[in-house]
Amino acid sequence: MNHQLFEDLIFTQDALTQEQALALQEHLQSCETCSALASAWRQVTPMFAAPVMLEPSPGFVSRWQQTLEMDRERSQRRQSLVMFALGIGLASIFLVLLAIGVLYTFNSPLEWFLTLTSRLATLFFLADAFRDSFVILRTALPVSWWISGGLAVVALCILWIFSLQKLATAGRTSS
Numbered sequence: 001m002n003h004q005l006f007e008d009l010i011f012t013q014d015a016l017t018q019e020q021a022l023a024l025q026e027h028l029q030s031c032e033t034c035s036a037l038a039s040a041w042r043q044v045t046p047m048f049a050a051p052v053m054l055e056p057s058p059g060f061v062s063r064w065q066q067t068l069e070m071d072r073e074r075s076q077r078r079q080s081l082v083m084f085a086l087g088i089g090l091a092s093i094f095l096v097l098l099a100i101g102v103l104y105t106f107n108s109p110l111e112w113f114l115t116l117t118s119r120l121a122t123l124f125f126l127a128d129a130f131r132d133s134f135v136i137l138r139t140a141l142p143v144s145w146w147i148s149g150g151l152a153v154v155a156l157c158i159l160w161i162f163s164l165q166k167l168a169t170a171g172r173t174s175s
């Protein structure tokens, strides 16, 4: 058997013809030496031919986008948690103020209790409605709208304070 011919075929850089490939395959099945040589060569060649620039593994871009998406979701969840905590805090402050006010207004504990219950129900209903509308607005409106809305509120507050001051000074000068 002509091993040299097949070794040449194993080591060649050129593409094999169909007959050459078939003959080599047949020989490798019967010859242990050449088959060992061929498999060793197959393991070694990628090291020589290793590309300088490593290409990203397939699906890299989509995985990256997925990570980005997950990060965004996480920060959004954190944001809504903060809003939730803020709402709870405001509600408790309001409740305490309400309780103090109610305690000073009512004499009978039953009257106090009934009023408190109805007010609490109203408060929870309002809070719920507020939260719902807030969630809808937050998902529906872009951030720029929120910023301009906030600026408008600030401008209105300044205008209000300014006009109050004007009224106060006008009242003082007329009297």
Ligand SMILES: [Zn+2]
Residues within 6 Å of the ligand: 001, 002, 003, 006, 027, 031, 032, 033, 034, 035
């Ligand atoms: Zn051989």
